[in-house]
Amino acid sequence: MSTKPVRRLVTGHNSEGKSTFLMDADAPCVLVMDKMGNLTVTDLWETMSSPADNTGEKDNTDRPVHLEPGPNGTVFRVVDFPPDADWKDGADGAEAFEQLQASHAADDEHADPAMHKTDTVDYAMVLDGEIYAVMDTGERLMKAGDVLIQKGTNHGWSNKTDRFCRMMFVLCDAHPV
Numbered sequence: 001m002s003t004k005p006v007r008r009l010v011t012g013h014n015s016e017g018k019s020t021f022l023m024d025a026d027a028p029c030v031l032v033m034d035k036m037g038n039l040t041v042t043d044l045w046e047t048m049s050s051p052a053d054n055t056g057e058k059d060n061t062d063r064p065v066h067l068e069p070g071p072n073g074t075v076f077r078v079v080d081f082p083p084d085a086d087w088k089d090g091a092d093g094a095e096a097f098e099q100l101q102a103s104h105a106a107d108d109e110h111a112d113p114a115m116h117k118t119d120t121v122d123y124a125m126v127l128d129g130e131i132y133a134v135m136d137t138g139e140r141l142m143k144a145g146d147v148l149i150q151k152g153t154n155h156g157w158s159n160k161t162d163r164f165c166r167m168m169f170v171l172c173d174a175h176p177v
Contacts, residue, residue, distance in 0.1 A: 003040045003080035003164055005030075010045070012057055022057050027078075029061035035096040036114075037087030040080040041065050047074045067102035068118050068171060075171045081131055081159045088113060088158075107154055110136075114156035120171045122150035129165030132158040152177040 005026035012022040029043040046060045047053075050072045069075045093113030097106040107115035112134060124133075125147045132139040133148050134156040142148060152174055159165045 003038075003166070006042045006044065006078050008044050010059070012054075023059065027061070028059075029063070029065055031065035031099065033096060033099050035087070035091065035099060037082035039082055039087075039096075041100070042078045042080075043075060044078065045074075045076045049073065065100065067097070067100040067105060068120055069173050071173055073173050075169075077169050077171075078127070079167050079169060081129075081157055081165045081167065083159050083162050083164070085162070107156075110154070110156075112156050112158070114158070115154055116156065117152065117154040118171070119152060119174055119176045120150075121152065121174045122148075122172075123170040124148040124150060125168045127166045127168055129159070129163060130161060131165040131167065132160065134158050 008023065008025065008027040009021060010023040011019055014020045027042050027044050031041045033039045033041065043061045043065050046069060048060070048070055052074075091113040093115065094103055094106045094108055096113065097103055097116060102116070102118070105116040105118050107117065115134070126142045126144050128144055130141060130143045132141055133150075136154050139158065
């Protein structure tokens with residue numbers, strides 16, 4: 001199954017200082033991770049500092065998909081998680097996280113290949129479907145509209161259904177725990 005593209009609109013200012021639309025198209029920064037059952041990461045925007053720079057017309061996602069924001073930055077993305085049955089049996093988590101330029105984040109000790117830890121605060125919201133948020137000490141079912149605030153913990157995601165689950169994430173740089 002392929003996932004539906006995400007339409008992205010980006011605003012800015014014209015030469016007279018008036019608000020305008022700079023971009024209106026399917027988000028171009030997409031990574032389909034074959035090692036994770038075609039998990040699809042669509043990066044919508046990235047900020048490089050705080051406060052963010054709202055000037056110019058540059059597309060801040062004109063770069064390869066990567067898991068974490070840079071220092072003082074954020075990443076805004078949509079992730080489509082495939083069913084666990086499509087990939088988790090015998091998967092190599094480290095190899096999958098390498099596709100996200102984040103080998104360091106993978107938890108090689110955990111039985112679940114999706115477990116990882118980043119130096120971020122993540123705001124995660126289920127847009128469609130359902131998924132389990134997995135911690136070292138348990139898991140909780142999340143359904144459309146549910147939100148998780150992930151504060152630099154070792155975590156993973158488990159889709160026990162037979163269809164994709166779409167989630168929205170904002171990752172914010174944070175001090176290591």
